[in-house]
Amino acid sequence: MPEMNNTSGQYRGKGGLPKVVVIGAGFAGLWLTKKLSGKPLEVVLVDKTNYHTFLPLLYQAAAAEVEPESIAYPIRSIIRKMPNVRFIMADIKEINYEERLVIANDITIDYDFLVIAIGSATQFFDTPGTEEYAFQLKNLEHAIMLRSQILRCFEKAMVEKNDDARRKYLTFTVIGGGATGVEFAGALAELIYGPLKKDFPSIDFQEVKIYLIEAASGVLLTYPNHLREYTVNSLRQMGVNVILETFVTHITVETVHLKDKGVIPTETVVWTAGVRGAPIAEKWGLPITRSGRIEVLQTLQLEKYSEIYVIGDLAAVMANDNKHHLPMLAPVATQQGSWAATNILRQINKKPPLPFKYLDKGTMVTIGRKKAIAMVGKRTFNGFIAWVMWLFIHLYNLIGFKNRLMVLVNWANDYIFYEKSIRLILPYKRSSIIKKQLLEQLLKEEKK
């Protein structure tokens, strides 16, 4: 157990064991921590929140398919059986590379090895209005806010007498045809045309519109053509208006403006069109690529500091083809976590760290009930079989027996009763919603 030094507030390794500080308890940081559990070193895991989020199911929480709490797990429960691991909830503001310190408001922690695994953030590409008005899907809070927004729009639409205003409430616009955009648009269509249609019998569902906007000529660019076509056709069947080959020039509090393809009046815009490395890395003076990720050696170390590793979404690591950077995916993050752990152990044992190799076990995207696509090596799957694969893999990977059971209960409920019961509107506020409400109020007062 590390001891706290009461005068400096720093943590010092016990018995002179090497001390590894890990910033970020996402897939990368957590898998690294697991691998270092029980090894002759001391691990301090640091995160801004006290829970790990199973991000591959975030879109389901946003579409009221699973309870937010069932895709989040307290970090202290995960590490409880790891005797050499300690968790500190803190928001790291600074890194002092010379003295090897990470610094938060309340605490300073020294390190022998540092692992930076703080993940990614939404990339808005400076599109005007997006940061203020668009919803995102990068963390649990985003998901809960988006869920509340969708349900609030239906409640508002039910009592709105003005046709234009009501249609704006009933229009949902998803920007970006990557995996998140596709999965969320599909889940949203199932929520709306399933349980919400039953819940709001007095709403004319002809007025409901779901848009998926993608700049390229198709969705899911990394998949083969027949799967991409299957995806677009499935989405259209489910009631999603897929608009390709246009991009968003700007958004306002109630509109999305498309290049050459008009304006969509809409109260709900979800931006999934870009990801970048977490912006704070820039402030830490690390070498940033154009996509906001950090340049690392193939060993996952920084070139300048061999005791610092960067892993997960934040790390720009070359794929095995040596041409592209690896995508921001959970399996990449978990493999890099284990790999970096091995490399740290090698360094301690005076062996050279090894270059990372990614083992691609396949990728998959779910579109809806019984609809998914999968790619395993050169084999492709779609439809029911892909959906079952997706279901089992995600269920298996959800951390914690209880959470697995919870998600299963929800899915079974969904599957058997076509019912989504997690439709609570919680009073989450975001500055832009507050702004929006103020604006509406001002507009109303002006009319009088």
Added chain:
Amino acid sequence: MPEMNNTSGQYRGKGGLPKVVVIGAGFAGLWLTKKLSGKPLEVVLVDKTNYHTFLPLLYQAAAAEVEPESIAYPIRSIIRKMPNVRFIMADIKEINYEERLVIANDITIDYDFLVIAIGSATQFFDTPGTEEYAFQLKNLEHAIMLRSQILRCFEKAMVEKNDDARRKYLTFTVIGGGATGVEFAGALAELIYGPLKKDFPSIDFQEVKIYLIEAASGVLLTYPNHLREYTVNSLRQMGVNVILETFVTHITVETVHLKDKGVIPTETVVWTAGVRGAPIAEKWGLPITRSGRIEVLQTLQLEKYSEIYVIGDLAAVMANDNKHHLPMLAPVATQQGSWAATNILRQINKKPPLPFKYLDKGTMVTIGRKKAIAMVGKRTFNGFIAWVMWLFIHLYNLIGFKNRLMVLVNWANDYIFYEKSIRLILPYKRSSIIKKQLLEQLLKEEKK
């Protein structure tokens, strides 16, 4: 289905059926609605939120024992099979008694019968500091905020080097020895001395203090002496410091001041020492008792308007002994809901409404694992048997099969593994927390 009149925004009954508007979807409003389902009248149920909360388990959500979502259920799902019932999410601001209208910002609804069932609120008795700094336990938001506060205090304590500051984080003060105070204090002790003790091995749990403050000479005044003594002894065994015969003179951002019994430095104060009728009833010009409830006839009608019923916590209804008002309890609310429904049907059929009689099936309070007390008629129970009774009754009464299963999963988890897994710190803010943080920041800056 009622039709919406697009010019006035009012709802008009179809085919001239009498129209019952119910404000509040708590136990009283919901049981009334259920009873009126399928009857020859039109029901419009109105609530500020889109879900019904199972309030008897609220303290468990606050103590991270059950997921907040498992004690809340979407109202639209509940009423879906009730063809003559419609739900509107709205915050009623005004009632126009002469024209028989209830008025929200977005909508005006006319009624033939009005049922007011908006429940109760915390009564602070004008104790200085309480409204700003104390946590409450009256709705789902309160529970989630309180849960986050408890967990945040432990995270803060872990890195706090100043002894006084750390002890303040580790001191939890519950004001009020009624059912809510007892149940929450017990659940809090189990959370802290169970999972949190495992989660925070570096914290010295000698520094943790849980206080329960009660002005009377014992807790749970309505129970017989031996059960009250059993309760106090159980709480003390579990690590709760029960302080009797003193009251809170005032609280500040970090202290609770007791009459003649000193000052408790504490970051967390939970106020359960009083309830009153929902304050907005006063603005509606209704006849208010000293306890903030509304005076009604024994038929549950207002004296002045025979078409208006008040039921549940808000209604000051005489008990069968004709001496006391009935307590604010779920069974009272559900029985009044059914009774008022019957009386409305009687009025429609030109029969006189009947005076309400409460059938006391017993009351119970749970203290912790295998510890509860119950009173059924003149028989009393305590310990394991009472706890099992409590468990089954609450489980049975939880609305919705899925929620029942969820809560069961959590309880089983708890019971088998002594584990509480819902320990997420969600970023709920309250004005007082924000104030507190600003204050802390200012103090810090002043020190520099």
